[in-house]
Amino acid sequence: MEIAIGIYDKFTALDCVGPYDVLSRLPGARVRWLAAAPGPVRADAGLVVHAEASFADVPRPDLLLVPGGMRFPSHEEDPELLEWIASAHEHTKWTTSVCTGSLALGAAGILEGVPATSHWAAIDALAQYGAVPTRDRVVIAGKIATAAGVSAGIDLALTLCERIAGRDTAEAIQLGIEYDPQPPLNSGNAGEVSDELKQRALETLLASQ
Amino acid sequence: MEIAIGIYDKFTALDCVGPYDVLSRLPGARVRWLAAAPGPVRADAGLVVHAEASFADVPRPDLLLVPGGMRFPSHEEDPELLEWIASAHEHTKWTTSVCTGSLALGAAGILEGVPATSHWAAIDALAQYGAVPTRDRVVIAGKIATAAGVSAGIDLALTLCERIAGRDTAEAIQLGIEYDPQPPLNSGNAGEVSDELKQRALETLLASQ
Numbered sequence: 001m002e003i004a005i006g007i008y009d010k011f012t013a014l015d016c017v018g019p020y021d022v023l024s025r026l027p028g029a030r031v032r033w034l035a036a037a038p039g040p041v042r043a044d045a046g047l048v049v050h051a052e053a054s055f056a057d058v059p060r061p062d063l064l065l066v067p068g069g070m071r072f073p074s075h076e077e078d079p080e081l082l083e084w085i086a087s088a089h090e091h092t093k094w095t096t097s098v099c100t101g102s103l104a105l106g107a108a109g110i111l112e113g114v115p116a117t118s119h120w121a122a123i124d125a126l127a128q129y130g131a132v133p134t135r136d137r138v139v140i141a142g143k144i145a146t147a148a149g150v151s152a153g154i155d156l157a158l159t160l161c162e163r164i165a166g167r168d169t170a171e172a173i174q175l176g177i178e179y180d181p182q183p184p185l186n187s188g189n190a191g192e193v194s195d196e197l198k199q200r201a202l203e204t205l206l207a208s209q
Numbered sequence: 210m211e212i213a214i215g216i217y218d219k220f221t222a223l224d225c226v227g228p229y230d231v232l233s234r235l236p237g238a239r240v241r242w243l244a245a246a247p248g249p250v251r252a253d254a255g256l257v258v259h260a261e262a263s264f265a266d267v268p269r270p271d272l273l274l275v276p277g278g279m280r281f282p283s284h285e286e287d288p289e290l291l292e293w294i295a296s297a298h299e300h301t302k303w304t305t306s307v308c309t310g311s312l313a314l315g316a317a318g319i320l321e322g323v324p325a326t327s328h329w330a331a332i333d334a335l336a337q338y339g340a341v342p343t344r345d346r347v348v349i350a351g352k353i354a355t356a357a358g359v360s361a362g363i364d365l366a367l368t369l370c371e372r373i374a375g376r377d378t379a380e381a382i383q384l385g386i387e388y389d390p391q392p393p394l395n396s397g398n399a400g401e402v403s404d405e406l407k408q409r410a411l412e413t414l415l416a417s418q
Contacts, residue, residue, distance in 0.1 A: 138391075151389075
């Protein structure tokens with residue numbers, strides 16, 4: 001199973017490293033990191049990841065994953081990414097995104113009429129692409145699977161593991177990454193916090209660019 | 210605040226990318242990725258990360274973090290890493306690890322008599338370094354903070370955010386990464402699963418190398 005993660009300037013690393021460290025444990029899986037051109041790609045908080053090949057080198061992955069980032073991928077800045085999504089999607093078994101990566105799926109034209117989620121601060125923007133904004137942590141609509149913000153990619157990936165390889169394998173992978181989360185605070189759900197906290201969260205994200 | 214993540218061949222990426230995407234949002238924080246030499250470092254499931262500088266270039270970070278990996282760092286293979294930990298620890302505000310990274314702290318000689326945790330499959334090995342194996346997800350002993358396996362680094366990092374910058378900031382960062390986990394399965398706690406599942410989890414981890 002060929003899994004392709006498509007990255008671009010200022011992507012959020014955890015969006016895709018979470019799914020990578022889950023999906024790469026699937027039997028027979030190979031994860032490839034792709035960008036418009038092979039070479040270094042800088043994440044939004046400074047980490048530099050090496051893309052091993054270009055989008056054009058892997059036109060037909062079985063599973064495609066697009067992370068989000070502090071800017072939305074656009075036709076102006078990321079034409080190769082959006083063209084790759086649109087073209088690869090015709091043949092994928094799964095087309096997936098984490099966080100604002102769903103806006104890239106939308107901009108690529110594949111979310112018309114499709115229920116999808118995104119980071120809480122960006123979810124309303126999905127409607128401009130004809131998608132049906134859906135405030136769940138993981139949304140599966142046919143072969144399109146989208147996750148909410150950043151850390152939700154881990155939940156998405158484990159959900160996909162169960163669909164792809166069955167419950168036994170998914171349980172083993174979840175135990176392998178010791179995923180028994182114990183958040184120290186109770187502030188991770190945007191539907192349950194104050195507007196003031198949301199504002200502070202956005203300021204924190206923007207300040208770290 | 211200078212945060213240094215020390216990586217080495219076959220580290221587990223999620224161990225440190227989780228904390229990176231949390232700690233980099235702290236006001237005034239700068240995260241640096243270090244290795245024995247600057248350049249590409251390959252994670253255990255294929256991702257290649259660029260180390261921007263060597264351990265010797267950053268001798269006195271405020272916060273030091275060591276991820277785990279599918280092999281334990283050793284004096285034979287990673288002398289620069291262990292020497293850096295031992296030397297930098299004398300001046301850090303926080304010395305931290307995720308997963309089997311705690312075995313590197315132990316091998317560096319700084320866990321004598323210190324309560325610490327690790328990946329469930331490796332935690333007993335801590336005793337050989339004089340540490341007190343402690344089966345909690347996050348263990349804080351003075352300025353040494355250790356996390357259990359892989360995904361536990363996110364819980365560790367948010368816990369540190371609260372200690373370093375206060376509850377308001379930690380809540381904002383947790384909301385920023387939308388950390389409201391909803392594991393699809395109930396298999397992440399090694400204390401609650403069968404030996405057979407543990408065996409499968411280990412096989413899954415080893416097969417993906």
